[in-house]
Amino acid sequence: MxxxxxxxxxxxxxxxxxxxxxxxxxxxxxxxxxxxxxxISHEAVVALSxxxxxxxxxxxxxxxxxxxxxxDIAKAKDAGSYQSYIAKYFKISGLICVIVLLLAMxxxxxxxxxxxxxATEFILVYAVGFIPFIFSSALRYILLAxxxxxxxxxxxxxxxxxxxxxxxxxxxxxxxxxxxSFAFGCIIGFLYNLxxxxxxxxxxxxxxxxxxxxxxxxxxxxxxxxxxEGCKVSLVYASDSIVCAIIIMLTLSYGESYVVAVQVALQxxxxxxxxxxxxxxxxxxxxxxxxxxxQSKKALKVVLSYIFKKAVIYWLSIAVILFLFSGVxxxxxxNLHGLSYEIAHIEIHMVIVLVxxxxxxxxxxxxxxxxxxVVSAVFFSYLIFAFSIILMLSLxxxxxxxxxxxxxxxxxxxxxxxxxxxxxxxxxYARR
Numbered sequence: 486m487x488x489x490x491x492x493x494x495x496x497x498x499x500x501x502x503x504x505x506x507x508x509x510x511x512x513x514x515x516x517x518x519x520x521x522x523x524x525i526s527h528e529a530v531v532a533l534s535x536x537x538x539x540x541x542x543x544x545x546x547x548x549x550x551x552x553x554x555x556x557d558i559a560k561a562k563d564a565g566s567y568q569s570y571i572a573k574y575f576k577i578s579g580l581i582c583v584i585v586l587l588l589a590m591x592x593x594x595x596x597x598x599x600x601x602x603x604a605t606e607f608i609l610v611y612a613v614g615f616i617p618f619i620f621s622s623a624l625r626y627i628l629l630a631x632x633x634x635x636x637x638x639x640x641x642x643x644x645x646x647x648x649x650x651x652x653x654x655x656x657x658x659x660x661x662x663x664x665x666s667f668a669f670g671c672i673i674g675f676l677y678n679l680x681x682x683x684x685x686x687x688x689x690x691x692x693x694x695x696x697x698x699x700x701x702x703x704x705x706x707x708x709x710x711x712x713x714e715g716c717k718v719s720l721v722y723a724s725d726s727i728v729c730a731i732i733i734m735l736t737l738s739y740g741e742s743y744v745v746a747v748q749v750a751l752q753x754x755x756x757x758x759x760x761x762x763x764x765x766x767x768x769x770x771x772x773x774x775x776x777x778x779x780q781s782k783k784a785l786k787v788v789l790s791y792i793f794k795k796a797v798i799y800w801l802s803i804a805v806i807l808f809l810f811s812g813v814x815x816x817x818x819x820n821l822h823g824l825s826y827e828i829a830h831i832e833i834h835m836v837i838v839l840v841x842x843x844x845x846x847x848x849x850x851x852x853x854x855x856x857x858x859v860v861s862a863v864f865f866s867y868l869i870f871a872f873s874i875i876l877m878l879s880l881x882x883x884x885x886x887x888x889x890x891x892x893x894x895x896x897x898x899x900x901x902x903x904x905x906x907x908x909x910x911x912x913x914y915a916r917r
Contacts, residue, residue, distance in 0.1 A: 497767030504763030549719025572699035648674035746828035
Protein backbone atom coordinates (compact mmCIF):
# COMPACT_ATOMS: atom_id res chain seq x y z
CA MET A 486 0.00 0.00 0.00
CA UNK A 487 2.92 2.35 0.72
CA UNK A 488 3.81 2.59 -2.99
CA UNK A 489 0.25 3.84 -3.76
CA UNK A 490 0.34 6.46 -1.00
CA UNK A 491 1.97 9.09 -3.25
CA UNK A 492 -0.87 8.81 -5.79
CA UNK A 493 -3.50 8.86 -3.03
CA UNK A 494 -1.90 11.92 -1.42
CA UNK A 495 -1.70 13.76 -4.76
CA UNK A 496 -5.32 12.94 -5.59
CA UNK A 497 -6.61 13.91 -2.15
CA UNK A 498 -4.69 17.23 -2.24
CA UNK A 499 -6.16 18.16 -5.65
CA UNK A 500 -9.71 17.37 -4.52
CA UNK A 501 -9.19 19.15 -1.17
CA UNK A 502 -7.90 22.29 -2.95
CA UNK A 503 -10.86 22.31 -5.36
CA UNK A 504 -13.47 21.80 -2.62
CA UNK A 505 -11.80 24.38 -0.34
CA UNK A 506 -11.97 26.91 -3.19
CA UNK A 507 -15.66 26.14 -3.79
CA UNK A 508 -16.49 26.20 -0.05
CA UNK A 509 -14.88 29.61 0.49
CA UNK A 510 -17.20 31.15 -2.09
CA UNK A 511 -20.22 28.93 -1.41
CA UNK A 512 -20.24 29.26 2.41
CA UNK A 513 -18.00 32.29 2.97
CA UNK A 514 -21.08 34.51 2.74
CA UNK A 515 -21.92 34.02 6.43
CA UNK A 516 -18.29 34.72 7.39
CA UNK A 517 -18.56 38.05 5.51
CA UNK A 518 -21.99 38.73 7.07
CA UNK A 519 -20.58 38.15 10.58
CA UNK A 520 -17.80 40.68 9.93
CA UNK A 521 -20.40 43.19 8.69
CA UNK A 522 -22.78 42.52 11.61
CA UNK A 523 -20.05 43.16 14.21
CA UNK A 524 -19.66 46.64 12.67
CA ILE A 525 -23.39 47.38 12.81
CA SER A 526 -24.39 46.38 16.35
CA HIS A 527 -24.55 43.51 18.82
CA GLU A 528 -28.27 43.21 18.02
CA ALA A 529 -27.37 42.61 14.35
CA VAL A 530 -24.95 39.81 15.31
CA VAL A 531 -27.58 38.18 17.54
CA ALA A 532 -30.19 38.36 14.75
CA LEU A 533 -27.71 36.93 12.22
CA SER A 534 -26.36 34.15 14.45
CA UNK A 535 -29.81 33.03 15.59
CA UNK A 536 -31.36 33.14 12.09
CA UNK A 537 -28.43 31.65 10.17
CA UNK A 538 -27.90 28.83 12.68
CA UNK A 539 -31.39 27.58 11.81
CA UNK A 540 -31.01 28.38 8.09
CA UNK A 541 -27.73 26.44 8.00
CA UNK A 542 -29.48 23.36 9.38
CA UNK A 543 -32.09 23.77 6.62
CA UNK A 544 -29.28 24.14 4.02
CA UNK A 545 -27.58 20.94 5.18
CA UNK A 546 -30.86 19.00 5.06
CA UNK A 547 -31.57 20.33 1.55
CA UNK A 548 -28.05 19.39 0.39
CA UNK A 549 -28.45 15.93 1.90
CA UNK A 550 -31.78 15.32 0.13
CA UNK A 551 -30.65 16.62 -3.26
CA UNK A 552 -27.18 15.00 -3.11
CA UNK A 553 -28.64 11.62 -4.13
CA UNK A 554 -29.67 13.07 -7.52
CA UNK A 555 -26.37 11.92 -9.09
CA UNK A 556 -26.97 8.31 -8.02
CA ASP A 557 -30.68 8.43 -8.93
CA ILE A 558 -30.35 9.96 -12.40
CA ALA A 559 -27.82 7.28 -13.39
CA LYS A 560 -30.84 4.92 -13.61
CA ALA A 561 -32.18 6.80 -16.65
CA LYS A 562 -31.99 4.44 -19.66
CA ASP A 563 -32.88 6.77 -22.55
CA ALA A 564 -33.68 10.41 -23.39
CA GLY A 565 -37.36 9.96 -22.51
CA SER A 566 -36.73 8.51 -19.06
CA TYR A 567 -33.99 11.12 -18.49
CA GLN A 568 -36.56 13.92 -18.96
CA SER A 569 -38.96 12.18 -16.57
CA TYR A 570 -36.19 12.16 -13.93
CA ILE A 571 -35.62 15.91 -14.51
CA ALA A 572 -39.38 16.43 -14.08
CA LYS A 573 -39.25 14.52 -10.79
CA TYR A 574 -36.41 16.71 -9.44
CA PHE A 575 -38.33 19.83 -10.49
CA LYS A 576 -41.41 18.65 -8.59
CA ILE A 577 -39.31 17.63 -5.55
CA SER A 578 -37.63 21.06 -5.53
CA GLY A 579 -41.03 22.75 -5.61
CA LEU A 580 -42.27 20.56 -2.74
CA ILE A 581 -39.17 21.34 -0.65
CA CYS A 582 -39.69 25.08 -1.35
CA VAL A 583 -43.25 24.93 -0.01
CA ILE A 584 -42.17 23.01 3.12
CA VAL A 585 -39.24 25.37 3.80
CA LEU A 586 -41.33 28.54 3.32
CA LEU A 587 -44.08 27.25 5.64
CA LEU A 588 -41.52 26.29 8.30
CA ALA A 589 -39.74 29.66 7.90
CA MET A 590 -43.02 31.57 8.46
CA UNK A 591 -43.83 29.42 11.49
CA UNK A 592 -40.33 29.92 12.88
CA UNK A 593 -40.53 33.68 12.26
CA UNK A 594 -43.78 33.82 14.27
CA UNK A 595 -42.16 31.92 17.14
CA UNK A 596 -39.11 34.20 16.95
CA UNK A 597 -41.16 37.41 17.12
CA UNK A 598 -41.11 38.64 20.70
CA UNK A 599 -38.63 36.01 21.87
CA UNK A 600 -35.46 37.16 20.08
CA UNK A 601 -35.95 40.41 18.14
CA UNK A 602 -37.98 41.97 15.34
CA UNK A 603 -34.74 42.19 13.33
CA ALA A 604 -34.30 38.39 13.49
CA THR A 605 -37.91 37.88 12.36
CA GLU A 606 -37.44 40.25 9.40
CA PHE A 607 -34.18 38.53 8.46
CA ILE A 608 -35.79 35.05 8.47
CA LEU A 609 -38.77 36.15 6.34
CA VAL A 610 -36.59 37.93 3.75
CA TYR A 611 -33.92 35.19 3.60
CA ALA A 612 -36.64 32.52 3.22
CA VAL A 613 -37.56 34.03 -0.18
CA GLY A 614 -34.01 33.29 -1.32
CA PHE A 615 -34.56 29.60 -0.60
CA ILE A 616 -36.72 29.31 -3.74
CA PRO A 617 -33.92 29.99 -6.29
CA PHE A 618 -31.39 28.34 -3.94
CA ILE A 619 -33.26 25.01 -3.87
CA PHE A 620 -33.84 24.86 -7.63
CA SER A 621 -30.22 25.85 -8.39
CA SER A 622 -28.95 23.23 -5.91
CA ALA A 623 -30.92 20.50 -7.72
CA LEU A 624 -29.56 21.74 -11.05
CA ARG A 625 -25.99 21.72 -9.67
CA TYR A 626 -26.25 18.04 -8.78
CA ILE A 627 -27.66 17.26 -12.25
CA LEU A 628 -24.71 19.12 -13.83
CA LEU A 629 -22.23 17.30 -11.56
CA ALA A 630 -23.73 13.99 -12.71
CA UNK A 631 -22.86 15.08 -16.26
CA UNK A 632 -19.32 16.12 -15.11
CA UNK A 633 -19.91 19.87 -15.60
CA UNK A 634 -18.04 21.06 -12.51
CA UNK A 635 -16.26 24.16 -13.88
CA UNK A 636 -19.48 26.13 -14.34
CA UNK A 637 -20.40 25.47 -10.70
CA UNK A 638 -17.08 26.95 -9.51
CA UNK A 639 -17.55 30.03 -11.72
CA UNK A 640 -21.15 30.66 -10.63
CA UNK A 641 -20.22 30.21 -6.94
CA UNK A 642 -17.54 32.91 -7.21
CA UNK A 643 -19.85 35.34 -9.04
CA UNK A 644 -22.71 34.59 -6.62
CA UNK A 645 -20.45 35.45 -3.68
CA UNK A 646 -19.34 38.72 -5.31
CA UNK A 647 -22.94 39.70 -6.14
CA UNK A 648 -24.03 38.88 -2.58
CA UNK A 649 -21.29 41.07 -1.08
CA UNK A 650 -21.88 43.99 -3.48
CA UNK A 651 -25.70 43.99 -3.13
CA UNK A 652 -25.41 43.63 0.68
CA UNK A 653 -23.13 46.66 0.95
CA UNK A 654 -25.28 48.72 -1.48
CA UNK A 655 -28.47 47.92 0.47
CA UNK A 656 -26.80 48.67 3.79
CA UNK A 657 -25.28 52.03 2.78
CA UNK A 658 -28.21 53.21 0.63
CA UNK A 659 -30.93 52.07 3.06
CA UNK A 660 -29.46 52.27 6.57
CA UNK A 661 -32.59 50.95 8.28
CA UNK A 662 -32.07 47.55 6.58
CA UNK A 663 -29.27 46.67 9.07
CA UNK A 664 -28.17 43.02 8.65
CA UNK A 665 -31.32 42.26 6.60
CA SER A 666 -29.30 43.79 3.73
CA PHE A 667 -27.36 40.51 3.71
CA ALA A 668 -30.60 38.57 3.15
CA PHE A 669 -31.39 40.80 0.15
CA GLY A 670 -27.85 40.22 -1.16
CA CYS A 671 -28.36 36.45 -0.90
CA ILE A 672 -31.67 36.60 -2.79
CA ILE A 673 -30.10 38.45 -5.72
CA GLY A 674 -27.04 36.17 -5.67
CA PHE A 675 -29.19 33.00 -5.62
CA LEU A 676 -31.38 34.33 -8.46
CA TYR A 677 -28.32 35.01 -10.60
CA ASN A 678 -26.96 31.52 -9.82
CA LEU A 679 -30.20 29.83 -10.89
CA UNK A 680 -30.55 31.85 -14.11
CA UNK A 681 -26.91 31.26 -15.12
CA UNK A 682 -27.15 27.50 -14.48
CA UNK A 683 -30.47 27.24 -16.37
CA UNK A 684 -28.95 29.12 -19.35
CA UNK A 685 -25.86 26.87 -19.32
CA UNK A 686 -27.94 23.68 -18.96
CA UNK A 687 -30.19 24.60 -21.89
CA UNK A 688 -27.18 25.55 -24.01
CA UNK A 689 -25.40 22.23 -23.29
CA UNK A 690 -28.72 20.31 -23.62
CA UNK A 691 -28.45 18.99 -20.07
CA UNK A 692 -32.11 19.92 -19.70
CA UNK A 693 -34.85 21.07 -22.06
CA UNK A 694 -38.26 22.50 -21.29
CA UNK A 695 -39.83 19.30 -22.64
CA UNK A 696 -39.54 17.90 -19.09
CA UNK A 697 -42.45 20.16 -18.06
CA UNK A 698 -44.82 17.75 -19.86
CA UNK A 699 -43.85 15.02 -17.39
CA UNK A 700 -44.21 17.09 -14.20
CA UNK A 701 -47.95 16.43 -13.84
CA UNK A 702 -47.57 12.67 -14.36
CA UNK A 703 -44.79 12.39 -11.73
CA UNK A 704 -46.34 10.69 -8.71
CA UNK A 705 -46.22 12.46 -5.35
CA UNK A 706 -45.38 9.20 -3.57
CA UNK A 707 -42.29 8.85 -5.76
CA UNK A 708 -41.20 12.37 -4.74
CA UNK A 709 -41.81 11.63 -1.05
CA UNK A 710 -39.81 8.38 -1.28
CA UNK A 711 -36.91 10.33 -2.81
CA UNK A 712 -37.06 12.93 0.00
CA UNK A 713 -37.16 10.16 2.62
CA GLU A 714 -34.06 8.48 1.13
CA GLY A 715 -32.30 11.86 0.95
CA CYS A 716 -33.13 12.58 4.59
CA LYS A 717 -30.99 9.58 5.57
CA VAL A 718 -28.01 11.30 3.93
CA SER A 719 -29.05 14.59 5.60
CA LEU A 720 -28.43 12.96 8.98
CA VAL A 721 -24.73 12.91 8.05
CA TYR A 722 -24.68 16.45 6.63
CA ALA A 723 -26.70 18.16 9.37
CA SER A 724 -25.30 16.75 12.65
CA ASP A 725 -22.70 19.47 13.28
CA SER A 726 -24.97 22.33 12.19
CA ILE A 727 -27.69 21.07 14.58
CA VAL A 728 -25.26 21.08 17.53
CA CYS A 729 -23.95 24.56 16.59
CA ALA A 730 -27.54 25.87 16.31
CA ILE A 731 -28.34 24.50 19.79
CA ILE A 732 -25.19 26.17 21.20
CA ILE A 733 -26.37 29.50 19.75
CA MET A 734 -29.91 29.01 21.14
CA LEU A 735 -28.64 28.19 24.63
CA THR A 736 -26.27 31.17 24.61
CA LEU A 737 -29.04 33.68 23.82
CA SER A 738 -30.14 33.96 27.45
CA TYR A 739 -26.63 34.96 28.63
CA GLY A 740 -26.55 38.35 26.89
CA GLU A 741 -25.47 39.76 23.53
CA SER A 742 -21.72 39.75 24.25
CA TYR A 743 -21.76 35.98 24.74
CA VAL A 744 -23.72 35.40 21.51
CA VAL A 745 -21.32 37.62 19.55
CA ALA A 746 -18.30 35.71 20.92
CA VAL A 747 -19.81 32.29 20.12
CA GLN A 748 -20.82 33.38 16.61
CA VAL A 749 -17.29 34.62 15.85
CA ALA A 750 -15.67 31.46 17.31
CA LEU A 751 -17.97 29.19 15.28
CA GLN A 752 -17.32 31.17 12.09
CA UNK A 753 -13.55 30.85 12.58
CA UNK A 754 -14.01 27.11 13.04
CA UNK A 755 -16.25 26.93 9.95
CA UNK A 756 -13.62 28.72 7.87
CA UNK A 757 -10.90 26.35 9.14
CA UNK A 758 -13.15 23.36 8.36
CA UNK A 759 -13.38 24.25 4.64
CA UNK A 760 -10.05 22.48 4.04
CA UNK A 761 -11.01 19.63 6.40
CA UNK A 762 -14.20 18.95 4.41
CA UNK A 763 -12.19 19.01 1.18
CA UNK A 764 -9.60 16.59 2.55
CA UNK A 765 -12.27 14.20 3.91
CA UNK A 766 -14.09 14.23 0.56
CA UNK A 767 -10.77 13.56 -1.16
CA UNK A 768 -10.32 10.51 1.08
CA UNK A 769 -13.84 9.35 0.19
CA UNK A 770 -13.22 9.71 -3.58
CA UNK A 771 -9.64 8.39 -3.79
CA UNK A 772 -9.61 5.38 -1.43
CA UNK A 773 -12.27 3.29 -3.25
CA UNK A 774 -9.87 3.18 -6.24
CA UNK A 775 -7.65 0.86 -4.20
CA UNK A 776 -9.56 -2.28 -3.29
CA UNK A 777 -6.83 -3.58 -0.97
CA UNK A 778 -7.80 -0.97 1.64
CA UNK A 779 -11.12 -2.71 2.28
CA GLN A 780 -9.46 -6.10 2.59
CA SER A 781 -6.11 -5.48 4.31
CA LYS A 782 -5.64 -4.20 7.84
CA LYS A 783 -2.00 -3.44 7.07
CA ALA A 784 -2.97 -1.28 4.07
CA LEU A 785 -5.49 0.63 6.16
CA LYS A 786 -2.89 1.28 8.87
CA VAL A 787 -0.76 3.03 6.23
CA VAL A 788 -3.76 5.20 5.29
CA LEU A 789 -4.55 5.96 8.94
CA SER A 790 -0.94 7.01 9.52
CA TYR A 791 -1.21 9.33 6.50
CA ILE A 792 -4.47 10.87 7.80
CA PHE A 793 -3.09 11.47 11.31
CA LYS A 794 0.08 13.03 9.87
CA LYS A 795 -1.94 15.42 7.67
CA ALA A 796 -4.27 16.23 10.60
CA VAL A 797 -1.35 17.20 12.86
CA ILE A 798 0.31 19.33 10.13
CA TYR A 799 -2.93 21.21 9.42
CA TRP A 800 -3.69 21.58 13.13
CA LEU A 801 -0.24 23.06 13.80
CA SER A 802 -0.71 25.54 10.92
CA ILE A 803 -4.08 26.74 12.27
CA ALA A 804 -2.79 26.76 15.88
CA VAL A 805 0.20 28.96 14.98
CA ILE A 806 -2.01 31.40 13.02
CA LEU A 807 -4.62 31.69 15.78
CA PHE A 808 -2.07 31.92 18.61
CA LEU A 809 -0.11 34.67 16.84
CA PHE A 810 -2.94 36.63 15.24
CA SER A 811 -6.06 35.96 17.33
CA GLY A 812 -5.90 39.47 18.83
CA VAL A 813 -5.68 41.08 15.38
CA UNK A 814 -8.47 38.86 13.99
CA UNK A 815 -10.85 39.57 16.87
CA UNK A 816 -10.12 43.31 17.19
CA UNK A 817 -9.61 44.46 13.62
CA UNK A 818 -11.54 41.95 11.49
CA UNK A 819 -14.48 41.19 13.81
CA ASN A 820 -14.38 44.49 15.71
CA LEU A 821 -14.65 42.84 19.15
CA HIS A 822 -13.94 44.70 22.40
CA GLY A 823 -14.57 44.25 26.10
CA LEU A 824 -16.46 41.19 27.30
CA SER A 825 -17.16 39.76 23.81
CA TYR A 826 -13.41 39.93 23.01
CA GLU A 827 -12.47 38.16 26.26
CA ILE A 828 -14.99 35.34 25.74
CA ALA A 829 -14.05 34.90 22.07
CA HIS A 830 -10.37 34.74 23.03
CA ILE A 831 -11.11 31.85 25.43
CA GLU A 832 -13.21 30.05 22.83
CA ILE A 833 -10.50 30.32 20.17
CA HIS A 834 -8.37 27.93 22.26
CA MET A 835 -11.25 25.44 22.08
CA VAL A 836 -11.53 25.98 18.33
CA ILE A 837 -7.84 25.07 17.97
CA VAL A 838 -8.44 21.71 19.69
CA LEU A 839 -11.66 21.22 17.71
CA VAL A 840 -9.85 21.64 14.38
CA UNK A 841 -7.56 18.65 15.09
CA UNK A 842 -10.30 16.24 16.12
CA UNK A 843 -12.79 17.41 13.49
CA UNK A 844 -10.12 16.66 10.85
CA UNK A 845 -9.65 13.14 12.27
CA UNK A 846 -13.39 12.56 12.79
CA UNK A 847 -14.45 13.55 9.26
CA UNK A 848 -11.66 11.54 7.60
CA UNK A 849 -12.37 8.43 9.70
CA UNK A 850 -16.09 8.70 8.90
CA UNK A 851 -15.39 8.28 5.19
CA UNK A 852 -13.18 5.26 5.89
CA UNK A 853 -16.12 3.74 7.78
CA UNK A 854 -18.27 4.58 4.77
CA UNK A 855 -15.78 2.67 2.60
CA UNK A 856 -16.16 -0.30 4.99
CA UNK A 857 -20.00 -0.06 4.75
CA UNK A 858 -20.28 1.03 8.40
CA VAL A 859 -22.20 4.31 7.79
CA VAL A 860 -25.32 3.42 9.81
CA SER A 861 -23.38 2.60 12.98
CA ALA A 862 -21.13 5.67 12.49
CA VAL A 863 -24.14 8.01 12.23
CA PHE A 864 -25.80 6.29 15.21
CA PHE A 865 -22.69 6.76 17.40
CA SER A 866 -22.38 10.42 16.31
CA TYR A 867 -25.95 11.31 17.20
CA LEU A 868 -25.81 9.34 20.44
CA ILE A 869 -22.71 11.23 21.63
CA PHE A 870 -24.03 14.59 20.40
CA ALA A 871 -27.39 13.95 22.12
CA PHE A 872 -25.61 13.20 25.40
CA SER A 873 -23.52 16.40 25.05
CA ILE A 874 -26.70 18.44 24.41
CA ILE A 875 -28.25 17.03 27.61
CA LEU A 876 -25.12 18.10 29.48
CA MET A 877 -25.36 21.57 27.88
CA LEU A 878 -28.94 21.89 29.10
CA SER A 879 -27.81 20.84 32.58
CA LEU A 880 -25.04 23.47 32.57
CA UNK A 881 -27.53 26.12 31.46
CA UNK A 882 -29.85 25.13 34.30
CA UNK A 883 -27.01 25.67 36.79
CA UNK A 884 -26.11 28.93 34.97
CA UNK A 885 -22.56 27.91 34.11
CA UNK A 886 -20.49 29.96 31.64
CA UNK A 887 -21.64 29.34 28.01
CA UNK A 888 -18.03 28.70 26.96
CA UNK A 889 -18.64 25.23 28.44
CA UNK A 890 -21.12 24.53 25.61
CA UNK A 891 -18.34 24.72 23.01
CA UNK A 892 -16.07 22.68 25.29
CA UNK A 893 -18.67 19.89 25.35
CA UNK A 894 -18.84 19.99 21.54
CA UNK A 895 -15.03 19.58 21.43
CA UNK A 896 -15.19 16.63 23.88
CA UNK A 897 -17.93 15.03 21.74
CA UNK A 898 -15.73 15.20 18.63
CA UNK A 899 -12.83 13.63 20.58
CA UNK A 900 -15.03 10.76 21.84
CA UNK A 901 -16.53 10.16 18.37
CA UNK A 902 -13.04 10.13 16.81
CA UNK A 903 -11.90 7.49 19.33
CA UNK A 904 -15.01 5.35 18.70
CA UNK A 905 -14.52 5.60 14.90
CA UNK A 906 -10.87 4.61 15.22
CA UNK A 907 -11.72 1.66 17.46
CA UNK A 908 -14.38 0.50 14.99
CA UNK A 909 -11.93 0.68 12.07
CA UNK A 910 -9.22 -1.23 13.95
CA UNK A 911 -11.67 -3.94 15.10
CA UNK A 912 -13.20 -4.39 11.62
CA UNK A 913 -12.88 -7.94 10.23
CA TYR A 914 -10.53 -7.69 7.27
CA ALA A 915 -9.94 -10.46 4.74
CA ARG A 916 -6.16 -10.05 5.22
CA ARG A 917 -4.03 -8.79 8.11
